Ligand code: FES
């Protein structure tokens with residue numbers, strides 16, 4: 001094992017942690033697999049408690065309306081219905097917190113009080129003996145509600161208009177956030193450049209769509225509340241419930257059982273968690289709510305939905321001098337905590353990707369409309385930004401005749417520029433940007449030639465290639481997103497009397513394999529077998545406070561916290577072993593699962609013997625030593641900044657992974673059909689703990705990126721703001737046939753400041769495809785004058801682009 | 813909408829995983845809810861409840877069906893198999909083992925549906941990778957990007973894997 005490791009011992013106390021056993025870097029098959037293969041894994045919907053009642057939410061069918069009256073009588077008269085609650089019943093429950101001062105307050109109540117602002121907004125909850133009855137009753141409540149319809153706003157431009165209907169009466173307009181930006185150097189570059197152009201780029205609305213919908217089960221026993229929730233951050237849910245219900249936090253336990261995917265959609269604090277907790281206390285009976293897919297489509301956060309109005313200054317030789325960009329994000333009604341404002345700031349901060357491009361000026365604007373609130377989705381603003389940047393580069397190449405690859409070579413980050421400070425303050429500490437690009441381009445070169453040959457005789461088919469060089473900000477601060485939490489995470493390691501290790505983590509597992517990864521880390525750090533490590537997470541009573549899994553932070557924060565805790569355990573264990581060996585602890589080393597005196601043939605003291613002394617045979621401990629062998633590590637990633645400096649810049653992510661994507665497509669002119677002929681990913685997330693799991697993350701993320709590039713588009717009626725989709729039938733979730741076989745290769749450029757050099761890897765795959773596919777389609781149809789400026793690039797969009805280009809050509 | 817809708821009950825006898833189950837159930841009860849809530853076999857998952865995602869796939873008299881869009885009373889007298897019936901005594905089938913070794917699952921929510929779809933067909937009908945891809949296209953997975961699922965199936969069925977360049 002030759003992995004470079006800057007921080008051998010995070011506490012700096014003990015140099016014993018080394019890569020000896022090779023658990024780091026090994027593609028260990030997952031311990032998490034067995035239960036789902038056998039049908040035994042427990043997800044929230046699988047929980048059934050004695051006496052449990054079912055909850056159904058009544059959701060607004062109106063996009064924008066005042067609630068005039070709700071008659072709960074007919075629903076309450078239905079046999080099997082136990083209760084119907086509206087906002088009035090929940091008066092004692094607080095609003096969701098307002099924590100970010102530069103965002104306008106939306107005062108979100110768990111159930112909408114007198115006004116609904118999107119279809120799907122929950123305004124009442126029904127409790128019944130079974131789910132069928134609960135849904136019948138919910139329909140009766142819905143039918144017995146009187147709304148006064150208000151004018152709805154479904155389109156960004158309409159929302160920005162002077163005379164637009166306003167969602168919030170106390171606001172002067174529909175802007176949740178508007179962050180003007182002006183850089184003198186950009187203004188200067190525009191004055192000096194040979195040419196300029198303007199363009200508008202659009203990334204459509206999508207939603208994360210984990211296959212498991214959300215769900216909550218809540219139970220109150222003697223004032224002790226337990227909430228099982230499909231959430232990425234159980235501790236944060238616990239804090240929020242305690243705060244909003246006004247109960248002491250120790251009386252709340254939140255458990256995430258197995259999760260069927262999260263992808264960011266389950267990071268938010270949702271009203272259903274609060275309402276179920278409240279009902280369980282009110283009724284004194286366990287209650288369950290399992291979101292159905294229609295609810296999921298309209299009441300779990302949406303994402304993307306950005307429009308970038310761009311001005312570009314460039315020179316004759318293809319040099320891009322500066323870019324000015326108004327980045328609008330349609331955040332729906334804005335009624336969600338954490339607010340959906342952060343993504344467009346990430347877009348603004350990371351839009352330059354793997355390129356050395358300081359003259360970037362971005363003004364993020366978040367606009368409210370009568371649509372589902374938007375928030376987190378894998379990629380979190382980066383795919384939208386990268387799409388814009390790569391389209392700009394291709395356009396400049398086309399306008400100046402520069403070669404697209406050469407132009408990128410001129411701009412791409414070089415190793416000797418590291419650490420590179422981006423226009424936004426992001427500190428790209430290391431990476432393989434230039435060589436990754438070369439490799440990705442080389443990987444698809446032959447398939448490009450083959451595809452061209454294959455279709456050479458078919459005049460209806462054109463072939464093109466697209467590129468993307470991205471940076472993936474991972475392990476970000478949560479402070480700019482939530483206005484409250486920040487960036488650390490935790491691990492508690494206990495060595496039990498038999499020498500087996502228990503690791504409890506603040507991180508959570510959403511399906512990415514965090515348990516196996518954590519076992520590998522602990523095994524490496526403590527010189528034990530991964531099979532001897534039990535991992536506990538997702539339970540606020542059994543695991544230390546932590547922020548959970550989001551922002552591709554798991555690998556980094558688990559590495560840091562596990563190594564810290566392990567290090568502390570080792571220091572104590574070694575002292576105990578030294579006492580038993582009658583040696584100085586400085587001379588004692590750990591090897592082959594036990595402690596012995598370095599360079600001597602002394603017999604080994606096993607972990608079991610040490611731990612038995614610590615917990616049971618305390619008479620064997622050194623005099624005066626405190627019993628027990630359990631230590632915690634709270635790891636704050638180095639280099640992570642939580643607030644902008646005076647210049648407005650901030651390094652909001654602790655690590656910066658990078659990647660290059662390249663793809664070849666063929667496009668059929670007559671139908672607009674696009675076929676991905678080949679797709680290559682060259683990925684770099686520093687030291688890899690489990691390469692097989694990292695490949696899995698890349699595959700899944702690229703598939704979601706392709707979904708955004710070519711298929712998925714959550715649409716609303718532009719007049720009424722009614723969603724056009726109620727099921728998977730309309731929302732084109734890619735199947736196996738739509739996702740191509742891809743090649744994934746890795747470079748391992750360790751993060752210089754992070755333990756083991758690990759960087760995050762969960763989201764990078766989503767970033768490239770919109771840029772790559774639109775680039776490739778535009779390249780394929782270049783001689784027809786097509787330049788794609790919006791996603792998804794569907795067959796209809798291709799046909800439209802061809803027609804528009806022809807009309808432009810005819811007009812000029 | 814009246815409560816009568818929910819009150820009509822019908823006697824039902826089915827064999828599930830080799831065990832006979834007799835129940836009186838509401839006429840409108842979905843087979844997925846019957847299997848999960850009444851019988852307590854929660855390995856069958858519900859991802860959409862409208863017949864699209866395949867997470868709820870079970871085998872009824874040899875055929876793969878979507879239990880979320882089937883009423884329980886429709887399978888009266890049938891022989892039903894669910895994911896819990898695949899392994900015997902905890903010993904994984906070759907397909908389950910291949911899913912494990914090829915990392916063909918992440919959150920595992922879709923896995924039962926894929927396994928039951930695969931269990932319901934004759935591998936001899938799927939000799940080309942394109943045929944495997946088409947078969948698997950009836951089940952959704954949000955996590956894996958499908959690549960490792962295709963790989964796992966091809967490895968067990970002796971199908972040459974998908975070639976990158978021939979997509
Ligand atoms: S749950 Fe049955 S097909 Fe989706």
Ligand code: FES
Nearest residue numbers: 918922953954955
């Ligand atoms: S493994 Fe998560 S949906 Fe397939």
